[in-house]
Amino acid sequence: MKEEIFNQLKEAVFFFEVDKARELAEKIVQQGIDPVEALERGLADPLREVGDRFETGEAFITELIASAEVMEAGSEILNKEIARRGADKKSVGRFLIGTVEGDIHSIGKNIVATLLTASGFEVIDLGTDVPTWTFVEKVKELEPDILGLSALMTTTMIKQREIIGALKDTGLRKNIKIIVGGAPVTAEWVKQIGADAAGLDAGSAVKLALSLMEGK
Amino acid sequence: MLKLLSNSEIDDIHAASLDVLEKGGVQINNEPALKLLHDNGCNIEDELVKIPRELVEEQLGKAPSEFKLYTRNGEKEYTVGGDNVIYNPGSSAIFFVDQKTAEMRRATAKDFKELVRLTDALEHIHAQSTAMVPSDIDEEIGDLYRLYVVLKNSIKPIITGAFTIQGFTYMKNLLEKTVGGPEELRARPRAIFDCCPSSPLMWSDVTCQNLLDCAEYGIPGEIIPAPQMGATSPVTIAGTLVESNAENLSGVVISQLANPGTPIVYGGSPSAFDMRYLTARLGAVESVMAACAGAQIGKHYGIPTHGYLGLSDSKTSDGQGGFESGMGILIAAMSGVNIISGPGMQASENCQSLEKLVLDNEYCGAAYRMLDGIHVDELSLATELITKMGPGGHFLAQKHTREYLRKEQYMPTEVLDRLSADAWVKAGSKSSTDRARERVKTVLSEHQPEALPKEREHGLKDEMKKILKNYSLKPSHLPKI
Secondary structure, rough: OHHHHHHHHHHHHHOHHHHHHHHHHHHHHOOOOOOOHHHHHHHHHHHHHHHHHHOOOOOOHHHHHHHHHHHHHHHHHHHHHHHHHHOOOOOOOEEEEEEEEEOOOOOOHHHHHHHHHHHOOOOEEEOOOOOOOHHHHHHHHHOOOOEEEOOOHHHHHHEEEHHHHHHHHHHHHOOOOOEEEEOOOHHHHHHHOOOOOOOHHHHHHHHHHHHHHHHO | OOOOHHHHHHHHHHHHHHHHHHHHHHHEEHHHHHHHHOOOOOOOEEEEEEEEEEHHHHHHHOOOOOEEEEOOOOOOOOEEEOOOEEEOOOOEOEEEEOOOOOOOOEEOOOHHHHHHHHHHHHHOOOEEEEOOOOOOOOOHHHHHHHHHHHHOOOOEEEEEEEHHHHHHHHHHHHHHHHHHHHHHHHOOEEEEEEEEEEEEOOEEEHHHHHHHHHHHHHHOOEEEOOOOOOOOOOOOHHHHHHHHHHHHHHHHHHHHHHHOOOEEEEEOOEEEEOOOOOOOOOOOOOHHHHHHHHHHHHHHHHOOOOOOOOOOOOOOOOOOHHHHHHHHHHHHHHOOEEEEEEEEEEEEOOOOOOHHHHHHHHHHHHHHHHHOOOOOHHHHHHHHHHHHHHOOOOOOOOOHHHHHHEEEEHOOOOOOOOOOHHHHHHOOOHHHHHHHHHHHHHHHHHHHOOOOOHHHHHHHHHHHHHHHHOOOOOOHHHHOO
């Protein structure tokens, strides 16, 4: 029974069936199946598989994002059950991400968030046009392992420096790793503002995040 | 003219865009524009503005069908509108191809000055653009500093844009000092300002305020949506046109409500979003199609048009670079796009290359020749001459050949290879890129742009000093270039 449901969940991820994933997640909760195992084998594993296929060029980003949305829908239900049971779930690390103040571009950030989720990160997305102070408060509250700051324009890029400054001032900088990303970002900029790494494209941002976690 | 859409297809796109504006709406993060739209009957919830179709059509009718753009000294005018074509380098690249090492690195103020002086000399690039973001200039003054460099180093009209709300005012002041005052600038615009909505369907506070400020001072504004097809707009070209048309129309409404009859350009920088590598492919054939079809819609409305064309996704001046740029440059001209931004640009919209600009200049020359068309009349048909020469004759010594040669054949520079195979080997077996690099060197060492009259130059410098002071910067803070 359990294996059959996991397989169906897997298929929902492969065939982009959001409603079916919700239905199956509810069923898992009702039947008392281990939600941590369901999350891992029914949702995370198949999403990782789609992520691998994307890496090799067999799947396109549109498919990876659609699969990630299925995972998100299913895991919302399973996570509640996990929390109710007080169980531990596996996560590579907690990643807080957002686009800086004055910048309303979201597509790059969203793609990175999806790829991170597919790689096993717990991703918290603050959205776009996020004030510096919100980043600081959320870092304090959520204690992420890594903070990702996205800026598409040279004019808003300066906010990345401001945020890192504010984190230093509040003593929060030393506890987290910071990846900055966006079209104008370069390795020099990372040095200049005291970030840990530059995500020059979505794929490399994820690889960097994984290697930063190994160093932690 | 090349037409990618039929009139009934344009009608369908128009109707769909009106639906999007009326039922879905645009998000506008700018108080003055929200008030203006509210006062004119738009339904506003939070910052989502629903624009009634009647208002769109009414305001569309107020936008002028053409306007004049002038050289710095006000002596030469270009009509922006009709089927006229003006090429200018692609704007705001972050990277630059180093002239010595050929590597792609961050652009500097010195690189930018070189690009401006090169553009000043190129025959077929009729306008300048603030083509790079110099990394050695403070971000806050990046926009106005670039304009300052153009005004000092070139006489050609300018396509530019502001990074901040304050930046626009300072840039306007710099222009006024250079041309001789606000009335002169209003009467004879020297620069077009880009005001870009964020696709899908959003106007940020800065870009929307720039649009309003352009209207207030009669400075031509250029609306440039940059949808990435499949990511920030539908993957279909038709759907992308509906979305970017709605964005353009919302901009037209805002500008015409602010100042009826103010010049406005219908623009676009669409790209095919690459689903494998997550990049914006500006050189893709679909991007060229979408940009030219978009301009066709603008022309249908009777407003001047713009397109981001003539750039390439290649990172170097190679076959792909030549193909994509040449395709964009030629098809844009054949579509009658008025302002064509892109020459010099590679790595999508990220890098400027002087050698590519020189190569693209050649393609622009060929495109102008194409636009000139084939003239068929009694003399050009040369029936009598052909009969007179008869079989086996030649035309080299004929007066007809001498008279028509320069009109009929566009003469490229030495950058394009026209040698015999043997002569090419003897000349060092060089590629067109090698020869383009040589031309860059020659132009930069020999070309002297027309100097600003002394009095104006002082005025411009003083104004720059004043502006820098507002940012607590000294003129000595700027790099010596």
